Amino acid sequence: MGKWFNPGGGDAIPPIWNASTSPTADLRKEFDDLVLGRGSYPGIGVFMLLRMMDRSGKRCLCWNETRGSSTNCSYCKGESFQWTEEWVRGWFTQTFGRSLTGATQMETLLPPGIFDHDKAIMYLPATANPATGDAMFRIRLNAEGKPYYPIERIEKWRCVNVEDRRQESGELAFWLVLCERVEF
Numbered sequence: 001m002g003k004w005f006n007p008g009g010g011d012a013i014p015p016i017w018n019a020s021t022s023p024t025a026d027l028r029k030e031f032d033d034l035v036l037g038r039g040s041y042p043g044i045g046v047f048m049l050l051r052m053m054d055r056s057g058k059r060c061l062c063w064n065e066t067r068g069s070s071t072n073c074s075y076c077k078g079e080s081f082q083w084t085e086e087w088v089r090g091w092f093t094q095t096f097g098r099s100l101t102g103a104t105q106m107e108t109l110l111p112p113g114i115f116d117h118d119k120a121i122m123y124l125p126a127t128a129n130p131a132t133g134d135a136m137f138r139i140r141l142n143a144e145g146k147p148y149y150p151i152e153r154i155e156k157w158r159c160v161n162v163e164d165r166r167q168e169s170g171e172l173a174f175w176l177v178l179c180e181r182v183e184f
């Protein structure tokens with residue numbers, strides 16, 4: 001190898017990775033700071049309700065093997081599984097066309113027809129516990145981003161694919177959840 005690689009600095013090829021670029025980047029902390037906030041910075045995360053289906057697969061009493069579940073069930077609200085809900089704060093984006101991959105997320109909202117109204121990608125903190133089949137509700141929020149009470153659900157999304165994103169140590173950094181809009 002000649003000096004062509006580094007005309008100003010002798011034979012050495014400049015390092016790509018060094019102390020100032022890695023390897024100590026803490027992606028989980030960066031994510032939490034950005035989405036959940038830190039100090040006086042409130043974070044970009046929006047409050048949503050995550051409806052988690054029973055992880056052992058416990059069905060609601062309304063469920064029947066042949067006729068399924070009653071959509072009028074006042075207990076499970078037609079989910080057919082027992083579930084619990086918890087508040088999560090996450091970042092919400094929409095996607096181009098019919099695509100449902102992280103590579104096509106958009107940074108800005110575009111008119112209907114350009115983006116797909118019925119697909120979304122949600123980024124959730126590592127402390128959340130999403131799973132495929134769960135539901136996510138967007139909630140009516142006030143100007144400060146806090147939920148109105150009583151809670152008003154304005155959109156329902158089904159988690160169709162849940163992926164973990166990890167940092168170098170293998171520690172969970174955040175969740176990437178691909179969602180489809182559902183009627184409710």
Ligand SMILES: [Zn+2]
Pocket residue numbers: 060061062063069070073074075076077078079080
């Ligand atoms: Zn039920």
